[in-house]
Each structure stands twice: as structure tokens, then as C-alpha cells.
Amino acid sequence: MPFLYDLLLKxxxxxxxxxxxxxxxxxxIYVHAASLGEVNAISPFIHLIIQRHPDMPIFLSTFTETGYRRAHxxxxxxxxxxxxxxxxxxxIDEFFRRGNFRALLIVETELWPNLILTAKKYGVPIFLVNARLSPRTLRRYRVLKSKFSSLLSLFSLILAQSETDRRRYLYLGAPPERVRVTGSLKFDLMNEEVEPPENFPSGNRRLVVFGSVRPKEEELILKAAVSLLRKNPEAHFVIAPRHIDRVQAIRKFLDSRGIPYSLRTSGEIRGRIMILDTLGELRNFxxxxDVAFVGGTLAPYGGHNLVEPAILGVPVIFGPHYFNTPDAARGLLKSGGALLVHNGEELEETILTLLREENLRQKIGERARKYVLxxxxVSEKIYREILPYITSK
Structure with a gap:
């Protein structure tokens, strides 16, 4: 395995x-955030450091081109x-020779062996912040459990998003006294205000947004939407596939049933269904x-960002497959800010009820917002944990 790794790097x-x-x-401080999502996640913490320690240099490395552009x-x-x-x-060694860093902060799940070993060689405290382990990543790491156990033993602290993540790191061999739960930075990212989408008329309607829809749940969602068109004349729908390349499949489904719809990129409003074929607008919608369904949960994908609609006071609906965000899902359900459905029929009935009952809709939406607040x-909690290390050098 080391041979193959060295071959890849070569x-x-x-x-x-x-x-x-x-x-x-x-x-x-050296911060490593792999890609766009991790760069966004760590941004509140970096801004906090800039505010409180304006003279402390920060170096951020990122793996992907989109993450690099977002960082700039x-x-x-x-x-x-x-x-x-x-x-x-x-x-990597050159980074550390030039930087003489106070600390290395790795965001979420990036366990690069040479990065970690080099930090240890230079005596730099290592922190895994906003740490998470999905079931899929855990299965992959488990194959080399002894290797990852030795790497995790080199961390000064592992600050996990949730109790579930903490247990997974312990399973991989992380020292129990160094693994703590500080929460997910995504809660610090969320703003209660958002600009309405441009060139999207308001009007007298009830809008349901299906966000981050994945292929294996498309048919369930589309059938529910088509049925609801008949049952509630005020209902309008925005369908946002997780990946733009699924737009054609959604169009084919609607065309085969003679259902009028519009594409966001067309600039026209046709019928009561819009397919969101753009990037970066889901939060605006x-x-x-009035109601939001978060996708990747009616089929075993693990779910997507439940917090995004919740902070805006929108009642959230999701399916049973939320293993990527278990704590946010359970927290929203426990607080009464979300509703769980198990199939297309339950999805349809739940949406219909919320569209008909304004007081219920508002009550669930407000509970969702308060839960996120x-x-x-979390940025403050992480800061307090690492403060002794970054001020002692």
C-alpha cells in the first residue's frame, strides 16, 4: 500500500x-480545507481569528480548483x-520550513499521512476541526484501521461535529481523551436573511421547493408533485436536482405526461413547475x-443540507435516509421543526396538509429556525479549544 501511494504521488x-x-x-496558523464545502465551512472560524488576532498570519491550502477560487x-x-x-x-516539508506554524488545523476528514507526519516532525500541534466521518468513509478507513489509528494518535484534539462522529473516530482508534464534540460549523454559516431569486414573480401561490433531488428519488417526488397540481390549485413547485445533468431526465418525465413546466434558465414562467437548472440559487428559492423537501433522503444517499431551509423559517420535510446529517435531522425532528416521511405517498400527504394549514406551517417553520439559532x-467553541496552543508559541 505505501508503494502504491508513493507511485500515485510520483x-x-x-x-x-x-x-x-x-x-x-x-x-x-496553517488551515487545510480540501474543497469548496470545507472552505465555506471553516470561513466563520477564520474570520473570527482575523478579528481577534489581526497580526497572526493564516495560511489556507485547498485541494480543488473550486475551493481555491472560493478561498480567494x-x-x-x-x-x-x-x-x-x-x-x-x-x-509539504517546504510549507512547514517556511511557515514555522503555531498549529495545523485540518477540516473535516482529510487524513493525509505526509501532512500529519510532517507537522509532527516540526512539533506543530495538529487539530481535526469540524470533524466528521460518513458511513462510507468509515468503511474505507476501516480497511487500514491500524494505519489510521496511528495517525489519529498524533492529533492534539479532534473536535467532532456530533456524538455520532465522535464514536466513529473512537472506533478507528483515536485517543478518547482527545476527541470532543463542538458541533457543526454549518450552523455558524447560516444567515437568517437571503435575497429573493431574481426575475421570479411572487403572486398568490404556495411554493414547494424540492432541493438537492437525487436520481433514485426523482420519480417519487415528481409523481407527488403532479398529483398535488390537481389537488391544490395554489401549489407551485421548484425542483432542484443535486446535479444539473439530471435536468433532462426530469424533463422527459414531465413531457411524457404532458405537464407544462419551465426551466430557470429560460427566463419564462410556464405552468406551475420550474426546474432549477442553475447553480447557487437553491438557498434563494x-x-x-412555503415548504421545503431536502433530497437524498428518500433513497439511500444520506441526505443534504437540512439547516439551509430551516434557518429561513421554512418547515422541512425529509426521508429516512439521513445518515450524513443524523444529528441535525434528529434535532429538527425533536424540536418539531421538521417532518419525516418514508415514501412518495407520505410526502404528498404531508405537503398537502402543510399547504392547507397555514398556522401549522408557520409553527413548524419557526421551530426549525429556533433550533438552528x-x-x-461552534466557531467560538473551536477557538476556545485551540487558544492555548496558538498563543503559547
Missing amino acids: AIRPIVNKWPLPRIEEGG DLFDGDIAIGRFPYDIKDK YGVA SRRG
Whole structure:
């Protein structure tokens, strides 16, 4: 296995050699966030450090091009930003020689061996923050459990998103006294205000948004929407596939049944169903929704962002497959801010009830919003945990 890993790094080196060396100031914090999602997640914490320690350098590395661009959008001029060199040992070593870092913060699940071992070599405290382990990742890591156990033993602290994540890290061999639950940074990301979507008329209607819909649940959702068109003349629907390449399949389903619809990109409103074939607008549509269904939950995908509609005071519906976000799902259900459905029939009936009963709709939406607000402050918790390490050097 080490041989194959070294072979992979050797193959990727020509690409990495073309990347410019990042600007790194000495004596700061090194944050590694793999991609767009992790960069967004860690942004409240980085802004907190900038605010409270304006003279402390921060270096952020990211793995993907989208993460790199997003980092520049969020922090350009405030911190140093560079591409992560695929765990190539001498490149990583150069980062640490130049940086003389106070701490290394790795976001979520990025257990790169050379990154971790190099930090240890230079005596830099290592933290896994906003740490999570999906069932799929856990199964993959379990194959090399002894290797990951030795890596996890090198962390000063592992700050998990949830109790579920904490237990998974313990199963992999993390030292129990170093694994703590601080919550998910996604709660700190959520703003209660959002701009309404452009060129989308309001009108006298009830809007249901199906967000992040996955292929194996498309037919259930579309059948429910078509049935609800007949049962509630005020109902309008926005269907947002998780991946844009599914737009054609959704169109084919509706065309085969003669159901009029519009595409967001067309700029026209036709019928009472819109397919959201753009990126980055789902939250704007949640903001004008009366009811939201969060996809990836009626089929075993694990679910997507339940917090996004909840913070906007929209009643949330999801299916039983929420293993990627178990704590948020259970918390919303326990607080009365969400409703669980198990199939297309239950989905249809639940939406119909919410559309008919305004008081119930408002009550569930307000409970959802209050639940999210009660979970904020994760950046502060992480800051307090690492403060002794970043101020002692």
C-alpha cells in the first residue's frame, strides 16, 4: 500500500510542480480545507481569528480548483492561499520550513499521512476541526484501521461535529481523551436573511421547493408533485436536482405526461413547475418557499443540507435516509421543526396538509429556525479549544 501511494504521488508531481509557491508568513496558523464545502465551512472560524488576532498570519491550502477560487473570494488579501500539493513529502516539508506554524488545523476528514507526519516532525500541534466521518468513509478507513489509528494518535484534539462522529473516530482508534464534540460549523454559516431569486414573480401561490433531488428519488417526488397540481390549485413547485445533468431526465418525465413546466434558465414562467437548472440559487428559492423537501433522503444517499431551509423559517420535510446529517435531522425532528416521511405517498400527504394549514406551517417553520439559532457558536467553541496552543508559541 505505501508503494502504491508513493507511485500515485510520483505520477501527480509534474502537475504540482507547475503551481506557484504560496506566500507564507512565519509564526501563524496553517488551515487545510480540501474543497469548496470545507472552505465555506471553516470561513466563520477564520474570520473570527482575523478579528481577534489581526497580526497572526493564516495560511489556507485547498485541494480543488473550486475551493481555491472560493478561498480567494472569501479571504483574498487577508490570508495566504495555496494549492495543496497532493501530500508530496518535500512540498509539504517546504510549507512547514517556511511557515514555522503555531498549529495545523485540518477540516473535516482529510487524513493525509505526509501532512500529519510532517507537522509532527516540526512539533506543530495538529487539530481535526469540524470533524466528521460518513458511513462510507468509515468503511474505507476501516480497511487500514491500524494505519489510521496511528495517525489519529498524533492529533492534539479532534473536535467532532456530533456524538455520532465522535464514536466513529473512537472506533478507528483515536485517543478518547482527545476527541470532543463542538458541533457543526454549518450552523455558524447560516444567515437568517437571503435575497429573493431574481426575475421570479411572487403572486398568490404556495411554493414547494424540492432541493438537492437525487436520481433514485426523482420519480417519487415528481409523481407527488403532479398529483398535488390537481389537488391544490395554489401549489407551485421548484425542483432542484443535486446535479444539473439530471435536468433532462426530469424533463422527459414531465413531457411524457404532458405537464407544462419551465426551466430557470429560460427566463419564462410556464405552468406551475420550474426546474432549477442553475447553480447557487437553491438557498434563494428556499427563502421564498412555503415548504421545503431536502433530497437524498428518500433513497439511500444520506441526505443534504437540512439547516439551509430551516434557518429561513421554512418547515422541512425529509426521508429516512439521513445518515450524513443524523444529528441535525434528529434535532429538527425533536424540536418539531421538521417532518419525516418514508415514501412518495407520505410526502404528498404531508405537503398537502402543510399547504392547507397555514398556522401549522408557520409553527413548524419557526421551530426549525429556533433550533438552528440554538446551535450556533461552534466557531467560538473551536477557538476556545485551540487558544492555548496558538498563543503559547
